Amino acid sequence: MTTAISVAGLGKTYRDVTALDGVSFAIQENTICGVLGRNGAGKTTAMQIITGHAKPSSGSVDVFGRAPFEDRDAMSSMCFVKESQRYPDEFKVKHVLASAADLLPQWDQGFADDLLGKFDLPTGRRVKKLSRGMHSMLGIIIGLASRAPVTLFDEPYLGLDVVARQMFYDELLADYAAHPRTIVLSTHLVDEVANLLEHVVLIDGGRVLIDDCAENLRRRAVVATGGTAHIDDLAAGRTELRRETLGTQARVTLQGDFTDDDLARARERGVDIAPASLQQLMIGATGTEGRQAS
């Protein structure tokens, strides 16, 4: 496997704010990676540095062997879709698309036209007259039709309704299957995208808390349902993210490293084990809930 993006010891400070502090992770080529975290965690800052739009205060970034800051070739291999993207006042949708076609070497106009039809986006309308959701659609169309080897979506769907979001996920997956590339997705709609993600980087307070593949994450937190005594055994020494009890039965969400033996033993005792959702894991890992079981 080839590493597409490698970040080592990345730091970024804005005057007295430390946005990133010793962030290191790697994203493999041709994967869909989620960069997750609470508000102000440092996700956008990391993406800005990866795409060469900001300079790190310390550490290094490597995108397919190049440092992206002020490197035109590295930057042209990437497409960064962000909610805060602004365009000149007079620009209509068609002007934005024409600029994207000029700037992005792998641009697929046929795909862009297809998406414009599916999202029903009027090409003759001024961008500043678009609704919030339509503005997001424009970014999504650019990100998808760019076919850039590295495409980053930072909270791409502000204002998008549930049908349009599902269209985005479907189009992303179908096009990714046909044209594999490296996709980085930052979002707060964690459970909505959980099934898309092959790798997750969870950032909190400018530091990496989790950097793991989706398969391993399924073992990091589980929902266990069964007799309270057996549940208490399984919970011992692990962090309880949530507990509900009904008579002698309990249902707990637990965080910790579970071996196959741990889970098999609990199942033998009639405990039902299911993976916790990515959102539950994220809430637990970022420390807003949870307590250590004794």
Ligand SMILES: Nc1ncnc2c1ncn2[C@@H]1O[C@H](COP(=O)(O)OP(=O)(O)OP(=O)(O)O)[C@@H](O)[C@H]1O
């Ligand atoms: N230009 C800037 N000047 C000063 N502080 C900044 C600047 N950009 C970001 N920050 C600060 O850096 C920290 C990380 O911000 P960042 O936008 O990277 O977080 P985020 O994870 O993308 O958050 P959100 O999910 O709310 O968009 C925050 O404390 C933010 O206030």
